Amino acid sequence: MSRRIFPDFQLLQPQGAVSVSAGETLTLICSLTGLVPIGPVKWLKGSGSGRQLVYAQTGSFPRVTRAVPGSDTNFTIYINVTRPEDAGIYRCVKFRRGSGADEEFRSGAGTAVSVIASPSAPSVSGPPSRAEPGPPVNFTCTSGGFSPRDIAVTWFKNETRLPAPQPRVLPEHKSVSYSVSSTVGVSLTPGDARSQLTCQIQHSTLPAPLNATYNLRDALRVPPRLRVGTAPAVPVALNESVTFTCHAEGFYPKDASLAWLENGNETNLGKSSPPAENPDGTYTLQSSLEVKATEQRSQSVFTCRVVHDSQPPANVSETLRISRPPPEPGKDDTSPNEGKCAAEPSPALLGKARSVLLNPGAISAHIRQWSSSV
Template structure:
C-alpha cells in the first residue's frame, strides 16, 4: 500500500479555492482516508467520507484511489499543515495506518482599506500634529507604506507590524508628524499601502482642513469716517477675514449693550479661508456722541475677540462744543491779527481821552 501527498507547500489568495492532492495505490487494510489539519492531539478533521463539510468537495467523488479535495473560499485562518491519512479499523476506533508527508498551506490575504486618523481637536497654524494610518488582516507580512502631502513624498519610518486578529494574518500602523500651516486648509494627506496581493496600492486621503483652525482677523470700518452731523446715518462694517472653519457668530454692542441687528452677513471663501462682512447702521443723535460700537466675534466655539469704533458727532454753533464753522481756512478767529489790532487801537484812544480830561 502506498499513499502519496505530493504537495510540499501551497499558497493561495484569500477567497480562492485550495486544491489538496492525495492518491493511494495497492491493497490496504479496511478503513477510511481522511484529511486532517495539524498533527498530534490538536488535529482537526477537514474531510472524511461520512461527515458534512460545506466548503469541502472531492475532486473524484466515489473514487477509491484519488482523495484529492477542493476547499473553497479560503481565509487566513485556514492556513496550516494538512495531512492525508489512511486509517485502519479497529474494535473501538480507527487508528492511523499511514500518513502523508503534509502540505503547508499559506493564505495570501489583502490588507483592509487603510484608515487615517488625526487629532481629536483642531489646532492653530504652526503646531505639529500626528496622523496614523492603519490596515489589517494581511498575509504575508511584507507591506510598505508611503505618506504624501499634496502628492509630495514625506519620509517616515517603516510601519509597525503586529500579529493580526486571526491566525496567519498581520496588522500594521504607520505614523507621520506634520507641522500645519494656514495654507493647509486646501492640503491633502495621503496614506498609500503596497502589498504583494495588490495590483495597485490602496490610498486613503485625509483633508488637513479637518485638523486646522485658523483664527480670524477683525477690522471695523466707519462710513463716513469724519464726525457727522446730527441725524446723519453712519455705517459700521465689521470685516472678519481669513478664518477656518466657517462657523462664526458676529454680535454688535453699543456701549457694552447688545444690539438687535438683522442678519445681513455675507460669507465668502477664497482659497479655502472664509471672509465675512457684517454691517450695522446707526442714526447719529446728540445723545450718541462718543458712543462706542463693538463688533464681537466668536469663531468655532473659541473665546470671543472684538474690535471697537467710536461715533463722533459735530455739534452746531452755540452749543459750547467744537464747531467746524469757527474755523475759517484752518485758522481760529481768536487768533486773527486784525482782531488784536482793533483792540489795541481802542485802548489807545481811550487812554488819550482820559489824559486830555485830566490836564484840564
C-alpha cells in the same frame, strides 16, 4: 507492526509546500495504494492536541470537495475560497477500524500551505477634533489581512512626499495574516482648506498601489481675523450718521455669525452679508451698523462679536467720538464769568494804590484812619 501486516500499503502525499492566493481554490493531493486495512481517511490541520478536522468521509464541510467523489484510493481535496487563516500544515491520515474507536494507521508527510493575501483598502483617520494651524497634527493609515508580512507605506500632502516613521506591522511574530498602521505628523496651514493627504500602500500581491485620501479641510479650523472701521472716520460731527463695519477674515470652516453690542448690550441693527469664499478656500464675513452721533452716544463703545465653529466669542471694539465745532469769529465760547475774577480797576484806584506802595508813611496813616472809623 502494521507495516509488516500490510507491506504493500502506501499513503502518498507528494506536496511538500503549496502557496495559494486568498480567494482561490487550494488543491491538496492524497492517494492510497491499497484498500486495506479497512477504515476511513481524513484530512487534519496542525499537530498534537490542536489538530483540526478539515475533511472526513462523513459530515458536512461546506468549502471542501473531493476531486474524485466516491473513490476508495484518491482522497485529493479542494478547499474553495481560501482564506488567510487556512495557512498551516495539512496531513492526509488513514485510520484503521478497531473494536473501539478508529486508530490512526498511516499519516502523510504533511503539506505546508501558505496563503498569499492582499491588504485591505487602507483608511486614514485624523484628529478627534478640528485643529488650528501650528503644531503638527497626527494622521493614521491602517490596513490588514495581508500576507506575506513585508509592506510599504508612503504619505503625500498633495503631490509632495512626507517624511514618516516606519509603519508598525502586527503581529510581530510569524502569523498567517498581518495588519499595518502608519502615523504621520502634519503642520496645518490656512491654505489646507484645499489640501489632500494621501496614504499609499505597496505589497507584493498588488498589481498597483492602494491609495486612501483625507481632505485636510475635515480637520482644519482657522480662527477669523477681526477689524472694525467707521465711515466717515471718527471723530464725527454731532448728529451725523456714522457706519461701523466689522470684517471677519480668513476663517474656516464656513459657519460663523456676527453680532453688535453698544456699551455691552446687544443690538439688532446690524446688517450682515453672506460669507464670501477666498482664493485659498477660507471665508470672509462682513457686517455693518449705522448709528446717529447724538450727544448721548458720545464715547459709546460699539463691539463686533464673532462666534465661529462653536468656539468662544471673539470681540473687536471702536469708540464713537464726537468732534466740537470751532467758535464763530467775535464770539466767546466760554461762559460769561469763566476765567474772570472781577472787573478791571479804574485808573484813579491804580494811582492811589501806587502812591501807597511808594510811601510807607501813608500806609500807617491809612491804617490809623481805618481804625478810628471802626
